[in-house]
Amino acid sequence: MVTLAEVARRAKVTGATVSNVLRNPQKVKPETVERVMAAIRELGYRPNLTARALAQGRTSTLALMLSNIANPFYPEFVLAAEREARKRGYFLLVCNTDDDPAITRAYLDQIAGTLAAGVIVMNTDLAERELVEVAGRGAAVVLCMWEHVQPTRALPCVTVDFAAAGALAAGHLSELGHRKFGALVGEGSGGPQTVRVAGFESGLAARGHAAKSLVAARTRDSIEGGYEAAMTLLRKHSALTALFATNDLMAIGAMQAAADLGKRVPDDLSVIGITDIQLSHQFRPALTTVRFPTAEIAARSITLALEMVEGTAPAQEMYAVRGPELVVRESTGPAPPRRRG
Structure with a gap:
């Protein structure tokens, strides 16, 4: 087996320099790294x-806990997170919990503070106190994309303004002349996506639409x-001309339902989602949505976890990335003339 000392001799550097290249390449001259x-x-x-972990007192692995790898959002998030972790000299262990709290607990018991120096926890049914206990065992724990986050949480959280995303969707549909709206509210392991709906309701109210x-x-x-x-x-409320879904997957399902009911999107029915997964622009008609900065969220989560591992990040703080962005495509259009007003 080739040793670190042999690498150092071949490169004509010290063993410490080889270690720095592997752990913190940004601290070494580019020509030396090459x-x-x-x-x-x-x-x-x-x-x-294993030897490196023993020598450093910590592993060079981070864990990412996600609820359902079948949701296209998560593979996109993982790609960005893995890229950032690798750039920082760390490996990323992806743990799919399948929306099962028991699996989540089992992963945390096995990896937090041992196999993984830090854990990024996305939507989960676990109470925050359980994650605080995990942090107490020596692992850096970062919450990510928790919708019902508060600035006073005991663990740091990287999040986005979910209410603003809903308000953007409402403003877009209102400007197109729609007056009768439907909302599809998703519910996963993180609970119902009610903050997005609250933002949508507030956006409608700000434009003079009644609650009814x-x-x-x-x-x-x-x-x-x-x-x-x-x-x-759509069967119960035939006057609806616009549907807002709290994520893109449900919006795509809504467009399929509209087609089966003989409704044309967007001529008869406008549909808008939230997230902007890749499938949203590959589907036909392409989905209008409110984009979350997924790559930025992933990179910030990795960076925060590593700052905590290295003891440089403040505790009990919420980290919000840049705001959501409206992306107009083919699935939204003016309300049918006969249904205006």
Whole structure:
């Protein structure tokens, strides 16, 4: 097995320099980094991660806890998070909990503070006090994309303004002349996405729409859930000309329901979602949505976790990234003339 000392001799540097290149390449001159990496490739060196963890007193692995890898948002998030972790010299362990609190607890018991120096926890059914206990065992715990976050939480959280996202959707539909709205409210492991709906309601009220202009249905946070809820609302409320879904998957399901009911999108019915997953612009008609800065959220979460591991991040703080952004595509248009007013 090739040793670190052999790499150092081949690159004509010290062993400490090789270690720095592997752990903190930004602190080493670029030409030295290239020389060391060339030696590593030539010799086929593979670092002994166990030995490194023992020497440093911590592992070079971070864990990302997510609720459902089948949701396209999460693979997109993982790609951005893994890229940032790798850039910082860390490995990312992805843990899919399948919306099961028992699986979440089992992962946390096994990896927090041992296999992983830090844990990024996305939507979960666990109470925050359980995660505080995990942090008490020596792991850096960062919450990410928790919708019902408060600035006084005991653990730091990287989040986005969910209410503002709903308000943007409301403003867009109102400006298009819509007056009868339906809302599809998703519910997953993080609970119902009610903050987005509250923002949508506030956005409508700010533009003079009465509360009775909006009807809502709760459903599963999925394409199938959106389809079923949209079928229910559209059959029961024939005057609806616009549907707001609290995420893109449900919005896509709503467009499928509209097609099955003989409604044209956007001529008869406008549909808008939230998130801007890749599928939203690949679907036809392409989905109008409110974009979350997914890559920025992922990178900030990784950075915060590593700052906590290294003891440089303040505790008990909420970290908000830049605001959501309206992305207008083909699924929204002016309200049908006969239904204006």
